[in-house]
Amino acid sequence: xxxxxxxxxxLPGNYPSLSTYEELYPPRSLAKGAEVTRLAPxxxxxxxxxxxxxxxxxxxxxxxxxGILYLxxxxxxxxxxxxxxxxxxxxxxxxxxxxxxxxxxxxxDETYGPWYQRQRAEIYRAFVKHLIEEGRAYPCFCTxxxxxxxxxxxxxxxxxxxxxxxxxxxxxxxxxxxxxNLDAGKPYVIRLRSMGDPEVKHKxxxxxxxxxxxxxxxxxxxxxxxxxxxxxxxxxxxxxxxMRTTLVIRGEEWLSSLPIHIELFETLGFERPxxxxxxxxxxxxxxxxxxxxxxxxxxxxxxxxxxxxxxxRAVKVYMLxxxxxxxxxxxxxxxxxxxxxxxxxxxxxxxxxxxxxLDKLNDISKNELAKLSVADMVAFLKAWADEFGTPxxxxxxxxxxxLSRALALCMGIGGKKRRKDLTTASQAMNxxxxxxxxxxxxxxxxxxxxxxxxxMADFLGSYCYEDDAQTWFSKLKEIASRNGFAAxxxxxxxxxxxxxxxVADVAEILRxxxxxxxxxxxxxxxxxxxxEEEVRARISALLNV
RNA sequence: GGCCUUGUGGUCAAGCGGUUAAGACGGCGCCCUCUCACGGCGCAAUCCCGGGUUCGAUUCCCGGCAAGGUCACCA
Numbered sequence: 001x002x003x004x005x006x007x008x009x010x011l012p013g014n015y016p017s018l019s020t021y022e023e024l025y026p027p028r029s030l031a032k033g034a035e036v037t038r039l040a041p042x043x044x045x046x047x048x049x050x051x052x053x054x055x056x057x058x059x060x061x062x063x064x065x066x067g068i069l070y071l072x073x074x075x076x077x078x079x080x081x082x083x084x085x086x087x088x089x090x091x092x093x094x095x096x097x098x099x100x101x102x103x104x105x106x107x108x109d110e111t112y113g114p115w116y117q118r119q120r121a122e123i124y125r126a127f128v129k130h131l132i133e134e135g136r137a138y139p140c141f142c143t144x145x146x147x148x149x150x151x152x153x154x155x156x157x158x159x160x161x162x163x164x165x166x167x168x169x170x171x172x173x174x175x176x177x178x179x180x181n182l183d184a185g186k187p188y189v190i191r192l193r194s195m196g197d198p199e200v201k202h203k204x205x206x207x208x209x210x211x212x213x214x215x216x217x218x219x220x221x222x223x224x225x226x227x228x229x230x231x232x233x234x235x236x237x238x239x240x241x242x243m244r245t246t247l248v249i250r251g252e253e254w255l256s257s258l259p260i261h262i263e264l265f266e267t268l269g270f271e272r273p274x275x276x277x278x279x280x281x282x283x284x285x286x287x288x289x290x291x292x293x294x295x296x297x298x299x300x301x302x303x304x305x306x307x308x309x310x311x312x313r314a315v316k317v318y319m320l321x322x323x324x325x326x327x328x329x330x331x332x333x334x335x336x337x338x339x340x341x342x343x344x345x346x347x348x349x350x351x352x353x354x355x356x357x358l359d360k361l362n363d364i365s366k367n368e369l370a371k372l373s374v375a376d377m378v379a380f381l382k383a384w385a386d387e388f389g390t391p392x393x394x395x396x397x398x399x400x401x402x403l404s405r406a407l408a409l410c411m412g413i414g415g416k417k418r419r420k421d422l423t424t425a426s427q428a429m430n431x432x433x434x435x436x437x438x439x440x441x442x443x444x445x446x447x448x449x450x451x452x453x454x455x456m457a458d459f460l461g462s463y464c465y466e467d468d469a470q471t472w473f474s475k476l477k478e479i480a481s482r483n484g485f486a487a488x489x490x491x492x493x494x495x496x497x498x499x500x501x502x503v504a505d506v507a508e509i510l511r512x513x514x515x516x517x518x519x520x521x522x523x524x525x526x527x528x529x530x531x532e533e534e535v536r537a538r539i540s541a542l543l544n545v
Numbered sequence: 546g547g548c549c550u551u552g553u554g555g556u557c558a559a560g561c562g563g564u565u566a567a568g569a570c571g572g573c574g575c576c577c578u579c580u581c582a583c584g585g586c587g588c589a590a591u592c593c594c595g596g597g598u599u600c601g602a603u604u605c606c607c608g609g610c611a612a613g614g615u616c617a618c619c620a
Contacts, residue, residue: 040620041620042619042620044620074619074620076619076620077618077619077620079619080619080620140618144617144618147617147618151616151617155546158546158547159547160546160547160548160616161547161616162616187618189618198547198548209550209551212549212550213549214549215548215549219616221617222617222618224618225618226618227618229618231617231618231619231620232619232620233620235620236620251614252549252550252551252613252614252615253614253615253620254614254615254620255549255550255614255615256548256549256550256614256615256616257615257616258549259548259549277550279550279551279613280613280614282613284556288612288613289612289613290613291613291614321557321558321569322557325557325558325559326559328557328558328568328569329559329568329569332568332569350557350558351550351551351552352550352551352552352612352613353550353551353612353613353614354556354557355556355557356556357556357557357570357571359556359570359571360556360557360569360570360571361570362570363569363570363571364570366582370583410582412582412583415583416583416584417582417583417584418582418583419581419582419583420582420583421581421582421583473579476579477579480579489578489579502579503579504578504579504580505579505580506579507579507580508579508580510579511579511580511581517580517581518580518581519580519581519582520580520581520582521580521581521582522579522580523579523580524579
C-alpha cells in the first residue's frame, strides 16, 4: 500500500512540516515548577457549579505555581455553539476572581493561539496526514447505520462494543477498495489504527487519584470527522501539546478515555501532560446521588447564585473547602488572609464524589457577610438590587443613612458581637424590609387580643423617644407589672402560673406590632431608627383593628 | 454487561497497624438573654461486608457488595 499517495489523495496540498509547528509553538520559558493549565469549555455559554469547581482548581494550580491559565474553546461540534457564550463564560468566572492569562477573547500573547479549535484546522490536518503516511491512520467508509447494526450485534453477543480488531472493517481495506470508495464519492472519516491490547494494563500516576491502572486502548477511534474537523480526543492531543499544557485537571468522566489519549500522545510522539481527574459535584436525588448536570439542574447554574445574591467570595470559599480538604482548617486560622495565600495542591483534592450541601454554603455566606463593613454591604446590596431588585427595594437606597443604620444593627456593628443574620442579598433585603415598609403581615401573637390592646395602649402612653435603652426597658418592665406579667424572667420561670406571661411577651407584642416579626435584632434600636412618629403610627394602626 | 474509579457519623472530612476515631455544617439539649442572632457548654450519630496477615486492623492483602463514571463522526 502506498500510504504517501493515499495521504495526498485524502488531504491534498502542501502542509508545513511537522517541525515547523514545534518551532511555531516552542516550549514556554517559565520558571521551574510553573504549571500551565487550561479551561476548555465548549461554547454553550452555560456554566454551573461543577464547572466552577474545576475552574478554581485549574486557576489556583496555575497561579500558585507562577504559571499560566488559558482559555481554549472546544467548538469542534457546531451543534453546541451559542452566540455570546465565550463572553458569558469569561464574565461568569470573573465574578469569582478567575482570570485568564491567555485565550479566546482575552487578548494578550497570541503565540499559542488561535484559541478556537475551528481556527486550528490546518494543524490538525497536517498531523492527520502525517499519520496516514505512516500507516497509523486510515479512511473509514462505514455508515452510521452500519455502525449501529454492528454495535447491536456486539451487545447481543455480550462483546465489547466498538470499532476495533476484527470489527474494524475498513482497517484492512485494499488499496483498490479504498480508491473505489473514494471515486464513488463516499463520505469517510479518518480513524486511528490502534496498536493497543486492552488485556495489557499499565500503572499510571494521576495527580489526584494517585496510582491507577489503565488498560491499553484498542479502539480505532475517529480522529477526523467527515467534515474535516477533528474529534475531541485528537484536538486534545494536538492542542495541549502545542499550547504546552503541563497539567490537565479535568472531570472524572474523562478517566475512561485516558487510554485513547495515552495512545494518541504516543503515536504522535508528544510528551504527555500530567493529568488529574477530579471527582464531580453530586446531587442527591431520592435514594441515589448523581453528577450535576446542566440539563437537569438549572438551579445549579452560576446565574442562579448570582440572582439569589450569594456573595461571590462565599461561594468560592465553599468550593475551596470541598476542593482541598485542608483548606477549611487553614481558613479557620487565617480568616483575614487573602484566599490566594492558601497553598492549594492537586494532591489534596478529594478522590470521591462530593454532595453539594446548601446548609454549609449558607453558613459560610453568613460568616462572610458578617465580615463586611456597612459601606461594603451597602455596595454589595446596591449592585444586586440594580440588577435583580424590585422597585420598592431600590427605594431603600434613597435614604442611605437609614439604610446604613439598619444594616449596622442587623450586622451587630457597634455592639459587642457581630450578628450573622444575613445570608444572601435577596434574603438581606427581605430581612431589612420592615425598616422601609410598614408591615402588612404579622406573625402570630401568643397573648390574647385584650391583653395586647392594654399593653400597646400602655406603651403608647409612656413611650418617650428620648429614653435611652435602659430607661426604655425599665418602662417595659413597669408595663409588664401593671398588666399582670412578670417583670423579671427569673420570677416568671420560678412560678409561671402566677403571671399571664413575662416581660419577654410584652416585648414580643411590641416587636410584632412594629416589625411584623417575632424575631428581630434589638427593638429599642429599631424604634430609634424608625423614629417616634413611625413607631406610634405602626402601633396605633394595630390598636384600632 | 465490560472496563475504570470510589467506599470513615445525615453532609464535607482528618487519621493510614495500637487514638477516648479530630474538626466543620446540620440535628438535639442547656447556659447567656426582652425575641432572634452571636457566643459558651454538652449530647446523639461513623470506620460497607466476609475472609486472611498480625499479639493487634478503620488502616495492609484477597474476595464480595454498593455507589459513581464511561463505552458516539458530543465534548
